[in-house]
Amino acid sequence: MSDPTSMLPDQHPRRSLAWRVWAASTQSLAVKSEGLVVQQAGENDSAMAERCGLIDLTVLERTGFRGRQAAEHLESLDLPVPDAPNRAAVGTQGETVLRLSARELWVLSAAEDDGQHVRRMANQPLPTKDCYALYCQHSHAWLVLAGRYRAAVMAKLCGVDLRESAFPVGHIAQTSVARSNAIVVHHQWGRQPVFSLFCDSASADYLWEALLDAMAEFEGGPVGLAALV
Amino acid sequence: MAFSLLKYGLRKDYPFAHKPDLPIAGELKSHYDVVIIGGGGHGVAIAYYLAKYHGITNVAVLEKGYLGGGNTARNTAVIRSNYLTSEGVRFYKASVNLFERLSNEFDFNIMYSQRGQLTLAHTDATVRAFRQRAEVNRHFGGRTELIDPPAIRELVPGLNMHPGHLPVLKGLWHRDGATARHDAVAWGYARGATQRGAELHQLTEVTDVLVDKGRAIGVDTNRGRVKCGCIVQAVAGHSSLLAAKAGFRMPIITYPLQAMVTQPVKPFLDPLVSSSALHCYVQQTSRGEIVFGGGSDPYPLYNSRSTLELKESLIASAVEMFPFMAKLRLMRQWAGITDMTADYSPIMGLSPVENYYLDAGWGTWGFKATPICGQTMAELVASGGKVPELIAPFAMDRFDSFRQVNEMGATAASH
Amino acid sequence: MKMMPCPLNGLRNISEFVYGGEVTDMPDHTTCSDREWAEYVFYTDNQIQVVTEWWLHAPSSYWFIAERHTGSDEILRTYDPSERFTERVDFEQTEDNTTTGGGSGS
Numbered sequence A: 001m002s003d004p005t006s007m008l009p010d011q012h013p014r015r016s017l018a019w020r021v022w023a024a025s026t027q028s029l030a031v032k033s034e035g036l037v038v039q040q041a042g043e044n045d046s047a048m049a050e051r052c053g054l055i056d057l058t059v060l061e062r063t064g065f066r067g068r069q070a071a072e073h074l075e076s077l078d079l080p081v082p083d084a085p086n087r088a089a090v091g092t093q094g095e096t097v098l099r100l101s102a103r104e105l106w107v108l109s110a111a112e113d114d115g116q117h118v119r120r121m122a123n124q125p126l127p128t129k130d131c132y133a134l135y136c137q138h139s140h141a142w143l144v145l146a147g148r149y150r151a152a153v154m155a156k157l158c159g160v161d162l163r164e165s166a167f168p169v170g171h172i173a174q175t176s177v178a179r180s181n182a183i184v185v186h187h188q189w190g191r192q193p194v195f196s197l198f199c200d201s202a203s204a205d206y207l208w209e210a211l212l213d214a215m216a217e218f219e220g221g222p223v224g225l226a227a228l229v
Numbered sequence B: 001m002a003f004s005l006l007k008y009g010l011r012k013d014y015p016f017a018h019k020p021d022l023p024i025a026g027e028l029k030s031h032y033d034v035v036i037i038g039g040g041g042h043g044v045a046i047a048y049y050l051a052k053y054h055g056i057t058n059v060a061v062l063e064k065g066y067l068g069g070g071n072t073a074r075n076t077a078v079i080r081s082n083y084l085t086s087e088g089v090r091f092y093k094a095s096v097n098l099f100e101r102l103s104n105e106f107d108f109n110i111m112y113s114q115r116g117q118l119t120l121a122h123t124d125a126t127v128r129a130f131r132q133r134a135e136v137n138r139h140f141g142g143r144t145e146l147i148d149p150p151a152i153r154e155l156v157p158g159l160n161m162h163p164g165h166l167p168v169l170k171g172l173w174h175r176d177g178a179t180a181r182h183d184a185v186a187w188g189y190a191r192g193a194t195q196r197g198a199e200l201h202q203l204t205e206v207t208d209v210l211v212d213k214g215r216a217i218g219v220d221t222n223r224g225r226v227k228c229g230c231i232v233q234a235v236a237g238h239s240s241l242l243a244a245k246a247g248f249r250m251p252i253i254t255y256p257l258q259a260m261v262t263q264p265v266k267p268f269l270d271p272l273v274s275s276s277a278l279h280c281y282v283q284q285t286s287r288g289e290i291v292f293g294g295g296s297d298p299y300p301l302y303n304s305r306s307t308l309e310l311k312e313s314l315i316a317s318a319v320e321m322f323p324f325m326a327k328l329r330l331m332r333q334w335a336g337i338t339d340m341t342a343d344y345s346p347i348m349g350l351s352p353v354e355n356y357y358l359d360a361g362w363g364t365w366g367f368k369a370t371p372i373c374g375q376t377m378a379e380l381v382a383s384g385g386k387v388p389e390l391i392a393p394f395a396m397d398r399f400d401s402f403r404q405v406n407e408m409g410a411t412a413a414s415h
Numbered sequence C: 001m002k003m004m005p006c007p008l009n010g011l012r013n014i015s016e017f018v019y020g021g022e023v024t025d026m027p028d029h030t031t032c033s034d035r036e037w038a039e040y041v042f043y044t045d046n047q048i049q050v051v052t053e054w055w056l057h058a059p060s061s062y063w064f065i066a067e068r069h070t071g072s073d074e075i076l077r078t079y080d081p082s083e084r085f086t087e088r089v090d091f092e093q094t095e096d097n098t099t100t101g102g103g104s105g106s
């Protein structure tokens, strides 16, 4: 494959649905999880990521399980299962496990690897009963909002209190963001705590623009992966 | 001059002998040939045509509040016939025809104003549905056509042709579309009915329906018992409550419908404009106010409270359509309780109880049908239960045999 | 804005929820009459009273049950459907490969 840093986003087969809206604010690209992500968005990515930065990680690996046996299945794969719905936990290899309801769990790949753990896990045979695969790779977009103003940004778009005091790391809110549905996860990803937002893949570019619009007053903007990992 | 004016003003017969539009009804009689429950536009229209065409005047309209204080007072008065099914179009077209002559017939100005109604299509699928509606409407003598963006821009210069991700592709232009003063319609019918001998009893609530061996024989009210030859119920949002008193269930769910109006501005909008995708319809009244509304509330309720979420989403849509509206102030906001059917067509005709007739399921679209409902229901009552052909498709038992008359798409955003 | 307590997600704006109809028992459609089926599909009590309804919390696709008054709009109680439905409802395959309903499962 040719050098991704000089590639146009539409030349790569595995790219996010929202690439058109961020393509213009991109200095270099990287391939992660066999998909295209922004490596560097601008000159001061790190400072931006400190305040509030946004990146589209839709191509990164994730999978899910549903059913009475879903929790047992994850435990058998050596993953931590949060003890209550709407909580997240990080496993020893960096995967984040989301408990979205009593019987529904997602696993997000770690910042540090290339998604191979999650891919391997998704290929494991399922228990014969009461555990079903839940595909969340192509149904949802994955946007990450980093930086110390992340809760202030979200306060403009979302009715749920996402300040640290009410929504610490490890919490999940499934709610309405900018009038469309989203799952908001507060977790450590890479070097810092971030909000991961999962929305319907069809709303990816809408939500991207709504977030940027809300971030503008905090001088936030798109950032690259290098600023986070 | 000033003195003679004063003298004239003080004369007993100024400006002529005072004759109220509506006589004060006296005591309830113990028996009427026909009891009509509900003194909205529909109820008094039925009484009017019973008297006018069938000579039946021993009729009482029983209204728990005041004349036309229900949905008749709350609706946004869109009058049109550009529906989808042939059953629907034929019926509503007959109503529009009656509306056109109503001021003359009443000798009472209902302020009928035929400004045309424009519905916007933002998707190919809607364009296809509009083509069909235009054809069906034309077939039954209505004036409806599909028009292109340049023609739309000419008709409605202030309209945003690219609201969000929903560019305006085509418009369904219905020249017969009109509006009228809703209170005047109720008053015109009530005056005509009472002048011919029918009685309108306001503040008279039906508390029970008396049924004997499957036949309706009378009602109990807060003012006592009334026996009768037959009963018509025309109570809009309260249809299921009355039906339960008569002993049966209906395929109806009651939802609130909200609407609102801005401060008056100079005339800028002639036609009534609605957008199917934005779920919003907008019109300017003859006073200059902008009336706008949208879809029903999202869940059933018997309560005309106002909600923030409806205001938020409806104003967002209205501002998408007419961006300058963002500068206006809201003056009033209100809601009505509407009786929704699954197919967005009414329920008219016979009920499981003999001599008990239904004019219900009018949901969010029944003002325009007031004249034709009055006429056909009067015919049904006068004939002792022979269902007029025009309303036969709207029988309640169509749901039992799955013969719905689907007008959902042609109703939702325009009423 | 009016709020609703979601058994899974806590107190949320009512705009996050979707109404799903009253909780009623489904008749056996292989044996019931057209009239009974129409009663189930279309006819309702629609009275002013406390009703038991299905609601969906849309952002989490979570269905639950609410008891609500149709006059005051007061939400009296919300709970997980497992309080009422203890078994999975399966639709058995018949010979001609059409499915038949397994009843309400309650």
Ligand SMILES: Cc1cc2nc3c(=O)[nH]c(=O)nc-3n(C[C@H](O)[C@H](O)[C@H](O)COP(=O)(O)OP(=O)(O)OC[C@H]3O[C@@H](n4cnc5c(N)ncnc54)[C@H](O)[C@@H]3O)c2cc1C
Pocket: B037, B038, B039, B040, B041, B042, B043, B062, B063, B064, B065, B066, B067, B068, B069, B070, B071, B072, B073, B074, B075, B076, B077, B078, B079, B204, B205, B206, B207, B234, B235, B236, B237, B238, B242, B257, B258, B259, B293, B334, B335, B336, B337, B338, B362, B363, B364, B365, B366, B367, B368, B369, B414, B415
């Ligand atoms: C916000 C809104 C906008 C609308 N917009 C349009 C529109 O643009 N175009 C259109 O065609 N339609 C519209 N509609 C629908 C339309 O208003 C109704 O379908 C129509 O007015 C019904 O007329 P009615 O006479 O049957 O009912 P109503 O006018 O509601 O009269 C029924 C009467 O029955 C009385 N009643 C109830 N129970 C009892 C009892 N037990 N005893 C005695 N009396 C009782 C009530 O007090 C009421 O006055 C709208 C409705 C609303 C709420």
